[in-house]
Amino acid sequence: MPLNPPPGRNWTAAEIAADCAASKTDFRARRLSVPLRDYLAEFPSAKAAADHIIANLSAILASPANGALLADVVADPAKFVALRYAAAVPISEDDLVTLLGSKPSRSSLRRNQAQADALATLLRDSLDPKRFPWVAKGVPPTRNEIEAAGLASAVAATIQRVQTKRRGDEKSALEDDIEAILIASGFTLVPTQNITVLPGPARGTYMCHCNLGNDNADFVIGLRNGKLLALEAKASNSEINSRKRLNKEVVQDAQQWARTFGTQVAAAAGLRGVFKPSYVAEAQNTPILIFWGHRLSDLSDYLANAV
Secondary structure, rough: OOOOOOOOOOHHHHHHHHHHHHHHHHHHHHHOOOOOHHHHHHHHHHHHHHHHHHHHHHOOOOOOOOHHHHHHHOOOHHHHHHHHHHHHHHHOOOHHHHOOOOOOOOOHHHHHHHHHHHHHHHHHHEEEEOOOOHHHHHHHHOOOHHHHHHHHHHHHHHHHHHHHHHHHHHHHHHHHHHHHHHHOOEEOOOOOOEOOOOOOOOOOOEEEEEOOOEEEEEEEEOOOOOOOOEEEEEEEHHHHHHHHHHHHHHHHHHHHHHHHHHEEEEEEEEEEOOOOHHHHHHHHHHOOOOEHHHHOHHHHHHHHHOO
C-alpha cells in the first residue's frame, strides 16, 4: 500500500546530489574541528583507569580470583573499559557476557566466586602479550614497560570512546535541531506512549522515541491536517553506512507503517552526514520525505503547509 503524505517537496536527482555534497562538506568541517579536542578531553580519565588496572594486574589475574577487586573494577565504567581493553583484542560488554555465560556486576562478582574465577581466567587467556610481556615471563615489570603499557592502553580506550561519542553526537545534534524546529513551529511535546491504533498525538503535538505500531520512530508528529508524520533522524559517516541507516532502517519502517496505518501516516527521514545520492533517491521513491540537517527550513515549511 503506497503512502499518501501531505504535500512535500519531491527532490530531483540534481538537487539530491547537491544536498549530499553540502551535507558531506558540513560533516568534514565538523570532523576536522573537534577530534583533537575530544581526544584530549577523554584521555586523562582513560589513562588513570589504565594505570589502575596495570598497578593491580597481578591481583586481577590471580587464581583463585579476587572477587572484591574485580567487583570494584567492573562497577567503575572507566576501569571496566580499561579491564576489557587489556585483552589483545578488546572485549566488548556483549562479548564478555557471552564468553562468561552471565553478566558480571559488582554484586555478582562479590557473591559468585565461580564467575569471578571465570572472568580472571578469561583475562589471563586473552591478555595482550605485547603490552604486558612481564606477565608471561613471570618477572616484575620495568618502569618503561609500565609506562608503555599504560600509554598504549589509554590510547586504545580513548579512541574507542571518541568514536562512540562521535556516532551519538551526530544523531543527537540532528534530533535537537529537529525538535527546535517543532517548537518554533508551535508544536508541543506530549508524554511518549506506544501507538498501536490511531489517532496518536493530537494536532499540533509531538512525541519523541515511541513505538508506532511495531517500529520505533524518533518523532511522531500530529500534523494540523489530522495526519501523522513519523520522522526518523539518521546520521551517517559513509556512503556505505548510509544505505543501512536510510534504505534499510527507515524504508522498512515506512513500509510497515503504510501496511498498518495506510495513508494516515507519512514517513520522513532527517539526514545529517554522508549519504549516497542514489540511495537517497531510492528512499524518496518509497516514498519517504527527505529533510536535510543543513536546511531544516524545509521541515518548517512542510509543517506550516500540512494543514
